[in-house]
Amino acid sequence: MNDDADSSKPEEELASPPAEKDTDPEKEEKTVTEKKKGKAILVPVDFSPASEAALAYAGDLAERLRVPLVVLHVVHDPGEMPGYYMKAMKKKRLGRIEDIAAEMLDDFLEKVKKQHPKTKSLQQAEPKLLLGVPISRIMQFVEKIEPRMVVMGSKGRTGLKHVLLGSIAEHVAQLCPVPVTIVKAKK
Numbered sequence: 001m002n003d004d005a006d007s008s009k010p011e012e013e014l015a016s017p018p019a020e021k022d023t024d025p026e027k028e029e030k031t032v033t034e035k036k037k038g039k040a041i042l043v044p045v046d047f048s049p050a051s052e053a054a055l056a057y058a059g060d061l062a063e064r065l066r067v068p069l070v071v072l073h074v075v076h077d078p079g080e081m082p083g084y085y086m087k088a089m090k091k092k093r094l095g096r097i098e099d100i101a102a103e104m105l106d107d108f109l110e111k112v113k114k115q116h117p118k119t120k121s122l123q124q125a126e127p128k129l130l131l132g133v134p135i136s137r138i139m140q141f142v143e144k145i146e147p148r149m150v151v152m153g154s155k156g157r158t159g160l161k162h163v164l165l166g167s168i169a170e171h172v173a174q175l176c177p178v179p180v181t182i183v184k185a186k187k
Contacts, residue, residue, distance in 0.1 A: 041065075042147040043125075044072045044138050044172070047108045049185035050153025055112050055122070057183045058151035062121035067148055069125040071109060072141055074134040075101040102129055135171045142176055149179040 043058045045051035055071065062069050075098055105127050116122050130137040142150060154169040173180040 038146050038148060039067045040070045040126075040145060040147045041067055042070050042072060042142065042145065042150045044074065044134070044150065044152045044168075045105075045108065046073070046134075046153075046168075047104060048153060048155060050155050050183065051108075052112055052115075052153070053185045054151050054153035054181075054183040055125075056116055056119075057181070059112075059116055059119040059122035059125070061151065063119060065148070067121075069121050070128060070145065070147065071105070071125045072128045072130065072138065073101060073105045073108075074137045075129055075131045076134050076137075098129065098131065105129060134168050135175070138168075138172055139175055142178065147178055149181065150176055151181045151183060154182045154184055 041058050041062050043051075043055050045055060055069075058069055109122075109125060109127055113122050113125075128141070130141060138150075150172060152169050152172065154167055169180075169182050173182060
């Protein structure tokens with residue numbers, strides 16, 4: 001995913017699911033930063049098995065550190081996978097991409113919560129959606145909430161795909177001002 005792609009389009013921030021646009025950016029910031037600034041563990045997810053593993057790991061870590069979780073999904077329909085959100089939906093229907101992504105985030109969180117019912121931090125995780133290019137939006141959100149750390153999954157691309165597309169996790173790890181833990185899914 002190219003960080004420069006679509007840079008001419010204004011990026012948009014969404015409130016917690018359901019995806020309603022927040023008219024007051026200060027209001028959304030307060031819900032996260034007033035309570036969690038410097039404390040939360042941020043977990044960017046893309047609904048992959050690696051994201052599931054990262055969220056489970058972050059949930060256990062948050063329990064031990066007694067800090068909250070913020071689960072972030074950046075809504076972006078990349079050039080290498082156009083129609084990603086529509087393909088992921090079981091039913092064929094028309095809808096805003098943001099609404100579909102919000103529903104997918106809710107379903108993803110419910111799935112992980114059911115797999116780890118005793119992990120209190122997962123049960124209380126705060127979901128967030130942003131519109132835009134994943135790397136830049138993750139970094140903007142990190143600057144905004146100043147998490148204690150970022151935990152994210154990596155699919156472990158290799159070869160030509162890695163050279164051409166890079167890894168979002170790798171880019172975040174290079175750019176992030178806070179510690180980043182990369183978790184891979186068990187094979």
